[in-house]
Amino acid sequence: MSDRFRAVRWLALLALCLTHFAAQAASPATTGVGLGDIRIHDPVSGGEMPGLVFYPSAQAKGVTVRGPYRIEATVDAPAIPGPKPLVVISHGNGGSNMGHHDLATYLASHGFVVATLEHTGDNFHDQSGVGYPQVLGGRPIQVAATISTLLADPHWKTLIDDERIGVAGFSAGGYTALMVVGAKPHLERFIGYCKKYPGDEPACGPLRRLLASAARHGQSDQAIVALFQKDLLKWGDTADPRVKAAFAMAPLSIPFDASSVAAITRPVYLYYGQDDHVLIPQENAARLAPLLHTLEGRTVVPKADHWVFLAPCSPELAKEAPVICSDPAGVDRVKVHAQIQKDALAFFRKTLHVSP
Numbered sequence: 001m002s003d004r005f006r007a008v009r010w011l012a013l014l015a016l017c018l019t020h021f022a023a024q025a026a027s028p029a030t031t032g033v034g035l036g037d038i039r040i041h042d043p044v045s046g047g048e049m050p051g052l053v054f055y056p057s058a059q060a061k062g063v064t065v066r067g068p069y070r071i072e073a074t075v076d077a078p079a080i081p082g083p084k085p086l087v088v089i090s091h092g093n094g095g096s097n098m099g100h101h102d103l104a105t106y107l108a109s110h111g112f113v114v115a116t117l118e119h120t121g122d123n124f125h126d127q128s129g130v131g132y133p134q135v136l137g138g139r140p141i142q143v144a145a146t147i148s149t150l151l152a153d154p155h156w157k158t159l160i161d162d163e164r165i166g167v168a169g170f171s172a173g174g175y176t177a178l179m180v181v182g183a184k185p186h187l188e189r190f191i192g193y194c195k196k197y198p199g200d201e202p203a204c205g206p207l208r209r210l211l212a213s214a215a216r217h218g219q220s221d222q223a224i225v226a227l228f229q230k231d232l233l234k235w236g237d238t239a240d241p242r243v244k245a246a247f248a249m250a251p252l253s254i255p256f257d258a259s260s261v262a263a264i265t266r267p268v269y270l271y272y273g274q275d276d277h278v279l280i281p282q283e284n285a286a287r288l289a290p291l292l293h294t295l296e297g298r299t300v301v302p303k304a305d306h307w308v309f310l311a312p313c314s315p316e317l318a319k320e321a322p323v324i325c326s327d328p329a330g331v332d333r334v335k336v337h338a339q340i341q342k343d344a345l346a347f348f349r350k351t352l353h354v355s356p
Contacts, residue, residue, distance in 0.1 A: 032060030033108040034077035038156075040149045042120050044138035044235055051117040051146060052097050054108035055159055056080045068317035069098045072105045085164035085352045088146050088243075089116045090139065092171030093202065095310075096124050100170065102311040106341040112348065113159050117146045122172065131206025136185065137232030139176040143167060144240045164352040166245040168344065170309045171279065174251025181246045182239045182263040185255035187229045191221055193254050193283065202278065203254060239263070245296075245351035247344050249309040250276055253284040258291045267296040267351045271340060273304030275328060296347060299339075303330050312337060 034057035040049040060077035063070050087107055091099045097116040104114040119139055121129025129135040147165060150156040169177035179185065194204035214224040232238070249271045270292070272285035279285070281300075289298050301308060305328055312333045313325035327333050349356065 030109045031056040031058060031080060031111075032077065033057060033073040033105045034060050034079055035064055035071060035073035035075050036156075038115070038149060038153075040117055040142070040146050042138075043141055043145055044134050045120045047120060049117050049120055049142060049145075050097060051115055051149075052101075052104070053150070053156060054101075054104040054114040054116075056084065056108055056111055056113075066098060068314050068320055069101055069311075070314050071098065071101045073101075073108070079159055081158070083161035084111055084113045084159055085166065085348065085354050086113045086115065086147070086150065086160045086162075087166045087168055087247075087348060088143050089114060090143055090167065090169035090173030090176040091116070091119065091123070092169075092173050093122055093130055094124050094127055095119075095170070095173070099310050100168075102337055103168065103341055103344060107345060107348070110345055111354070113150075113156075115146050115150060117142060119176075131210065133228050133231035133234060135172075136187070136228070137238060138235060139172065140179040140238040140240070141235045143176060143180050144242075147240065147242060162242065164354065165243050166247065166348050166352055167243050168247040168249070169251065170249040171306065172252050174248035174285075175253065175255075177246040177248045178251055178253075178256065178261070178264070178268070179238045180240050180243050181266045181268065183256055183261050184238075184259075184263065185232065186257060186260055187232070187255055188222065188225050189255045189257065191225060197280075197283075203252075245269075245348060247271070247347055248285075249340070250279055250306055251285055251288070252279055253288040254279075256288055256291070261288070261291050261293075264292065264294050267294050267347075268292050269296050269343070269347045270298045271301070271309070271343070272299075273301045273306060273308055275303055276306045278306035296351065297343070299343060301331070301336055303328050304336065305331075308333055308336055309340070 034055045036053040038051040040051050042049050057077040058080055060074035062074055064073055064075055089100050097118045107114050122135045167177045167180045190207050211221050245267045247269045270285050270289055272281055307324040308327055318325040
């Protein structure tokens with residue numbers, strides 16, 4: 001074998017090795033995911049809210065089953081030490097702290113700590129506060145309380161970089177996420193909306209009952225809504241300066257106008273379904289998008305309805321809740337979530353200044 005041939009072969013092998021290592025470097029490493037339970041003091045109700053923490057672990061394997069949810073995480077698995085960026089996820093009306101477990105485990109497997117919470121008075125077993133200030137103004141306060149709980153806990157605070165915090169949310173949770181980064185709702189906008197869409201029971205039912213009660217006591221629509229508007233700040237400023245970015249999925253946006261979002265200085269990513277019948281895009285996310293001067297990106301899921309943003313359902317959950325587990329023809333929820341996860345990861349890495 002000639003020296004020249006040996007040199008050429010050596011260079012070819014070297015190039016192959018370099019290509020292999022470059023591919024490995026370009027492909028972000030993933031880890032297992034640990035899962036922990038937390039109790040969060042709720043400044044709004046004075047009680048406690050259940051929450052979950054998802055975090056990277058080198059010793060996690062298997063699936064944790066909780067009710068109809070199959071979570072790709074191991075309870076109390078040892079955490080990989082060191083501070084990591086934090087993302088808090090807020091669920092929608094009547095949701096739970098497990099409704100977005102797949103997004104939580106995906107982010108955690110890529111180096112994030114992720115916390116979820118169950119909003120008081122607006123969850124799957126208690127919706128007594130829906131439409132009232134304790135929910136409309138209390139939700140972002142509860143997100144802030146979740147962050148504070150983690151940063152005050154001797155165990156969790158060592159795993160969190162308090163300079164790199166983001167929020168994500170779906171539906172009413174998207175509304176919550178926008179408020180956390182500075183949006184200020186104008187509740188009087190519901191009056192005009194509900195005159196235009198009187199059949200929208202989820203959005204207008206509570207308002208209609210409230211206004212009927214106010215009328216019986218001689219109060220005008222504007223007077224009672226103004227009272228509710230004032231009560232939104234009963235528990236303090238709903239914006240949290242610790243949160244640097246918001247990822248909002250099909251956000252309730254009816255009460256937001258240009259002045260509502262003018263104070264948002266942090267990046268926002270919007271995701272919504274093209275055929276959302278619960279939060280009509282032209283009255284919600286699609287109308288909001290051009291008003292956001294910090295909009296980092298927008299993705300519209302073709303043909304998708306509202307519930308596509310909930311984690312793909314287990315057979316048990318699909319049987320219990322077929323409406324929220326079903327999608328229109330041509331929509332593959334598993335594929336949609338694979339893209340949502342990638343986009344959320346890229347967004348939070350960029351806005352929270354996290355290296356892959």
